[in-house]
Amino acid sequence: MSHSLDSFLRPRSLALIGATERSVWTRAAYANIQALGYTGKVHMVNRRGGTVLGRPAATSASQIGERADTALLMVPSDVLLETFPDLKAAGIKNAVLLSSGYAEAGAQGKQRQAELVATARENEVRLLGPNCLGFVNFVEKAPVWTVPVRGPILPGKIALVSQSGALAGQMSFFAQWQGIGLTYMVSTGNEADIDIAQVIDFLVDDPQTRAIGVFIETIRNPAFFAAAATRALAVRKPIVVLKIGASEVTAKAAQAHTGSLVGDDRVFDAACQRYGMIRVQSLEQLVLTCELLARTGPLGKGGLGVISMSGGMCEIGADRSVIENVPLPALSEETVATLKAMMPDFGTPHNPLDTTGAVMLKPELFGAVIDAMAADSNFSALLAIADVPSDQYDNNPLSISMAEHVAAALNRAPVPGIVSSHLARPFTALTQTLVENSSISYLPCGIHAAVAAFGRAFHWSRGIERGLAPAAPHRPIDGVKPRSEREVLGYLSGKGVPVIPMRLAQSAAEAAEFAASLDAPAVLKIASPDIPHKTEVGGVALNLAGQEQVVSAYETMMAKVRQAKPQAHLDGIVVSPMRAGGVELFVGTMRDPQWGPSIAVGLGGIWVEALKDTSLRLLPVNEADVFEMLGELRGAKLLDGFRGAPAVDRLAVAKAVVSIGNAALCLGPELVSLEINPILVQGARVECLDALAVWDDVTAAER
């Protein structure tokens, strides 16, 4: 079954509507068509007919005489809308619109865009843009792109999608200068119709595309984006994302407490985590990470073996691997023995492996050393550091021979291998020739960028190993709105969340009876919908041991509260066991307008307030997610038992957090946030001590 964008992005024929030789857009678009060697039919359309760039022009699309798959619209904006009925008449179903002045240009522009979309829909035309640069299908050499495409066209494995046309072009240039070919480059602009998610969805099915790089300013349809990302993950096709917005003021309307802890940007991080997308920090990294994974595929168990003839490079590689979380396993004993036999002058070989300058005298040694590393099952990928010449200064037989030996060894290795230059360096036509001659899998990006890309590749591959994210199960909404602390804790308890025992006593005798059944001294708290601040009115009594103390506290409390708040309705007094010691955790759920409900876990009390030391995931989460979240906390050491406190039972905590997340989902979309602070953990005993639910029918002022 073909994808809905198939005829759009794989056009067998093109129409340039409004083509004219005076237009730089027409000339550039046609030059690209010629330069790439597009083999489909190209139709020129100009109201006045005649010829354009040597080709006869039809006076309208319907005058072409046969259907074209995709049209590039270059007509003046005042007659643009009239073009659509003509497209419909001509059977053209796909159009690229470059013009700016639409939704990006204020209220008037938004109105124009709405009219545009309505007209396009009415005439059954899919639209890419406006305010974009078009697309290039490098696989089938079909460009609808209005600035010059940089040649030569290299065979490619990665696709680039960008809301910014300029940055798509810049990334394609950078790819070229890295010796990296592309399959597709698509600029989606204002996304009046086709958005990034739809293009990703198309690319997931494209057999040539092995990785998808995306530059995002805004995600317009998070649900479809998530669905496309989930499909990509299912077929192990990495999506590498640069999304701007880290510098945005992330404070949201005060959603209880959680809102101030997690900004939009962290929610997007959580979405990347959930949907297995790789987030990068520069456009260069975006291209390099895509290409690395397109070449290696998901990395297996084990780590990276690094080989360089420079000791300094080895040490830089070791440092950077720590920073970028690249696993650098030790060499096996067999490998150590093999290497020692090969190079007696070595000290003790280790990873990264310093071949020493010996390989300058014996380039074949570089290959032999790689063979030895490749045979070591500790490694699931290899990175060799070597420069492929770029000009007359470095085009020497030694460098070429070295590249050939390195390439041959990596190409026969059972694990993927990449060669990176020492530092970032040029990739010239000479380099291209040498790379092709030796079939070397080379990136001239330097070790710093290469290790960074490997860090992301390993992280992504480990995520895949752990299994796909849990699909959001259908959860029936319970249709209740617990509000008071007691109601919320009661609701949570009903959903399987461990909550501190609470019984509502309506007499001193009852309180004493409840207290006697506890395994600890008692705490009494006044229960009243009218008393939010219990302590101020004497509504809390702690650490009560024995019947006498409980009875006395009950009576004193009732008297004090009645005196302080004569109008308050009193439900009674809640009796709970007294807790002390242990580790306090914080769990909060919140609802992001784009990505839906998420959950944050952190150390409670001042930790969460002063350090904002929390880990965030989209809901639902499973126990493995919570384990990972706890491990991400900077204060994680506190969970392992501290100053005599028992270690936290992480499984018990995980079960509680999973249940809280599920309970929040069952409370439905009107729940703004649900906060449990603290959850007290004493070894295997996990208990929610306090809870707060915020509903969207409560104004910020009321909170």
Added chain:
Amino acid sequence: MSHSLDSFLRPRSLALIGATERSVWTRAAYANIQALGYTGKVHMVNRRGGTVLGRPAATSASQIGERADTALLMVPSDVLLETFPDLKAAGIKNAVLLSSGYAEAGAQGKQRQAELVATARENEVRLLGPNCLGFVNFVEKAPVWTVPVRGPILPGKIALVSQSGALAGQMSFFAQWQGIGLTYMVSTGNEADIDIAQVIDFLVDDPQTRAIGVFIETIRNPAFFAAAATRALAVRKPIVVLKIGASEVTAKAAQAHTGSLVGDDRVFDAACQRYGMIRVQSLEQLVLTCELLARTGPLGKGGLGVISMSGGMCEIGADRSVIENVPLPALSEETVATLKAMMPDFGTPHNPLDTTGAVMLKPELFGAVIDAMAADSNFSALLAIADVPSDQYDNNPLSISMAEHVAAALNRAPVPGIVSSHLARPFTALTQTLVENSSISYLPCGIHAAVAAFGRAFHWSRGIERGLAPAAPHRPIDGVKPRSEREVLGYLSGKGVPVIPMRLAQSAAEAAEFAASLDAPAVLKIASPDIPHKTEVGGVALNLAGQEQVVSAYETMMAKVRQAKPQAHLDGIVVSPMRAGGVELFVGTMRDPQWGPSIAVGLGGIWVEALKDTSLRLLPVNEADVFEMLGELRGAKLLDGFRGAPAVDRLAVAKAVVSIGNAALCLGPELVSLEINPILVQGARVECLDALAVWDDVTAAER
């Protein structure tokens, strides 16, 4: 007065000793001499005489007939030592030795190096190397460098010094590909004689060199290194350092507690902070940061103004500036008005400034916009994003015109301005020509790397603004070794450190009298050199109010302790006030074998243990240092008053920390570490509650 390395690194004549046409080293060295156009005399020396590369060869150095400044030694290792008397006879005082097989090659090699150094000294010859590639003086076009130097030689402002010759060469290539010229490139190798610090010291005085980039594996003489760095800072010449070792296992021999908190690498960070060095994470950043500061000089008050014609780039610039700590001030109202008048289609202009694609139609607008930004006193530097063409694909009149307008505007601006490409891109001969024609201050490194370099440049400049680091004053060693908690606290108190009141009572009546004079309930602690763990034997009593409680506690404690430890010598019982609440801080000093005494400040208690949330500086520190240290703590928010606790008086804390640091210095070099944990801060009241001193006459087991 000329520097001691003057004749070495600025040779007016060279001698190639052991020169032979068969040697690749000889050929490369001589090719470099010719390629650079060295104007000094070059003498060939070969035992057999004859001609080498068309030049007559003397049979020995002393046969040359005149003195040469610097010799390159290429003689076989078995006759190397014999060469030195010949050098002496010839009056040659400087020699470069390339050969490996010395200190880097095990015990035998170390022995060879010791003999080499002794022989060189005896014959009054300074030595660069062994195991190095030599040096290039680009200013005077004097190369003693044995692998090909990449041309063309660009006029330079930065020097590169590296213990690794290979990486020096790699950095010089990268510089070339960025259009960056060098003044010097020096590889110091094994540093048998001349080390990195001496070369830095030479470069501080070199008028052409405006920034010094250094690749370091080991610092052999930290004191001289620090002195050279201090001289560099005094003349505002930045030193940019890549030092490997971040991945080293940094655990040191247990030096009380502090040792486990601060590894070698953090101590080097502290040294960078103290001596105003800029630490970077990649060799590319090293070169770029040097060049940026060489072009801009120290940056003034204010921040960076960023201008780009791509909205996406502006947003990336904003994000990266947050991450890299680049200040991005808002536009002044006047600037906003000027820009609005200039480009009515703008929304509200802000920094980074999106010129929009309008500049593609009117390139002069790019210049005008820069003029407006340059007139805004909020900015102390400008960064414009524009690509200078590199080949036929982008060599168009529009790009050239844009570069010219950008260059002209930046060149007339009152603040330094840099142009960076959008993404990393090539710098070709064409680029070089265009850069020279337009005098554009261009870096083809891309916005990501450019903003990173600006981040470091601003950090360094702010450090300079705050004033130079305090010179270590001469502090007399007190010659005492306080050991018990009471002795250490007593010593600190004598040095002006605020310590909790402590009085030694020798009777219950005395204890009661002392307690009565306190402003709080009393704490009693047994005072005995033989009882390290007081609580276990009933030697601590807390929160005693009134004479009766104190007397009773005194007598009970004495009885209990006598029973538990009948042999212990009891000095009496210490009476102190009871403290509760407030913020606990941790202060620890430690002595690094390379960099000497340092001090760590952190939040006390579980914070320091679980989070290792400390800030580190070399000693001595002043109050401004401590303010900065407190600001670096992740839990700094706790200092500002938390949950009703009063805000910490940072000045009072700073005074206490400064005094503790000075006290540690006065305890002399046998003090391994001094730990105050906690210091309790309640508003303006700062008190050391507990202290531990570790001396190097105590074994780890005894601690």
